[in-house]
Amino acid sequence: xxxxxxxxxxxxxxxxxxxxxxxxxxxxxxxxxxxxxxxxxxxxxxxxxxxxxxxxxxxxxxxxxxxxxxxxxxxxxxxxxxxxxxxxxxxxxxxxxxxxxxxxxxxxxxxxxxxxxxxxxxxxxxxxxxxxxxxxxxxxxxxxxxxxxxxxxxxxxxxxxxxxxxxxxxxxxxxxxxxxxxxxxxxxxxxxxx
Amino acid sequence: xxxxxxxxxxxxxxxxxxxxxxxxxxxxxxxxxxxxxxxxxxxxxxxxxxxxxxxxxxxxxxxxxxxxxxxxxxxxxxxxxxxxxxxxxxxxxxxxxxxxxxxxxxxxxxxxxxxxxxxxxxxxxxxxxxxxxxxxxxxxxxxxxxxxxxxxxxxxxxxxxxxxxxxxxxxxxxxxxxxxxxxxxxxxxxxxxx
Numbered sequence: 001x002x003x004x005x006x007x008x009x010x011x012x013x014x015x016x017x018x019x020x021x022x023x024x025x026x027x028x029x030x031x032x033x034x035x036x037x038x039x040x041x042x043x044x045x046x047x048x049x050x051x052x053x054x055x056x057x058x059x060x061x062x063x064x065x066x067x068x069x070x071x072x073x074x075x076x077x078x079x080x081x082x083x084x085x086x087x088x089x090x091x092x093x094x095x096x097x098x099x100x101x102x103x104x105x106x107x108x109x110x111x112x113x114x115x116x117x118x119x120x121x122x123x124x125x126x127x128x129x130x131x132x133x134x135x136x137x138x139x140x141x142x143x144x145x146x147x148x149x150x151x152x153x154x155x156x157x158x159x160x161x162x163x164x165x166x167x168x169x170x171x172x173x174x175x176x177x178x179x180x181x182x183x184x185x186x187x188x189x190x191x192x193x194x
Numbered sequence: 195x196x197x198x199x200x201x202x203x204x205x206x207x208x209x210x211x212x213x214x215x216x217x218x219x220x221x222x223x224x225x226x227x228x229x230x231x232x233x234x235x236x237x238x239x240x241x242x243x244x245x246x247x248x249x250x251x252x253x254x255x256x257x258x259x260x261x262x263x264x265x266x267x268x269x270x271x272x273x274x275x276x277x278x279x280x281x282x283x284x285x286x287x288x289x290x291x292x293x294x295x296x297x298x299x300x301x302x303x304x305x306x307x308x309x310x311x312x313x314x315x316x317x318x319x320x321x322x323x324x325x326x327x328x329x330x331x332x333x334x335x336x337x338x339x340x341x342x343x344x345x346x347x348x349x350x351x352x353x354x355x356x357x358x359x360x361x362x363x364x365x366x367x368x369x370x371x372x373x374x375x376x377x378x379x380x381x382x383x384x385x386x387x388x
Contacts, residue, residue: 029269062253077223078222110223
């Protein structure tokens, strides 16, 4: 998506440790008009698919998922990150290893809001090694819902999560795939760049 | 807002400890069309006010704030809950005592996204004793921004936060104010009910 790539080049910052900072428009301050364009683009890419629910994960996926959901006319469910014990039987849960923070956390989704009747589109802001996605997919599997695919705003192609998940059969649509970043020059190379 | 009160009566559940569970449409599964109605109503109530930014707090405020922001045509900034040490000088921060979870957490907002030029509307899903609101107000004060007011979806009137903050001069607009709930009968009494 050219609009997004231009914006990443303009406002994104590359930091040591393969960190791409886009907090001025994506995941701290949020450009809602840009999010609407994401919604139209995901709608275009998943045209013809039956989708009745969007699933995301707190916190930075929520805003994007809500705006994108307007293009699909469906509700959003967000998986909660939980460090507390949960009452068995009431939630689906999965463990996620955070790449950014180096710790393991549980994600939970109430059984009330996901079930075999659901056709789910996953939406998230970033995909790196795909750990959060694995957690969401496990929750969906537990629930018996059908996963239609995943819509990702920025995929870090060099961290391999997207390739692995596509190989495993998941349809992953990323609006921008970063193949290389240089923290010294600030250069960002996207997958389909000339 | 009658639409919201009807929905709370229909889908809300009262639990011991003054817990009003509205997770089927507000803060776990999210009814985006309903959120759009919140946006129109807040826009109506704050008509004529100059607002250039919406501030909320993760996680459950984010979705509502993003949809409401469409009615105002402004970006959203969300305060992050942080348990980590933060580099002094880069963020505004404040401490919040959680009523629900009984612990103290830090909230932080990058100095890049809030400053004296900002006219801020705070949006959140719930207000009880107003602790999260105090934290957001402190962050706004630190930044030198002007706070226009707070738009709250559900105010628990019996926990006093709204009254205190209005007394302190904050304009608080709540779409539904719950004055009494009965965990035995499930009855919910709203402020302006007959």
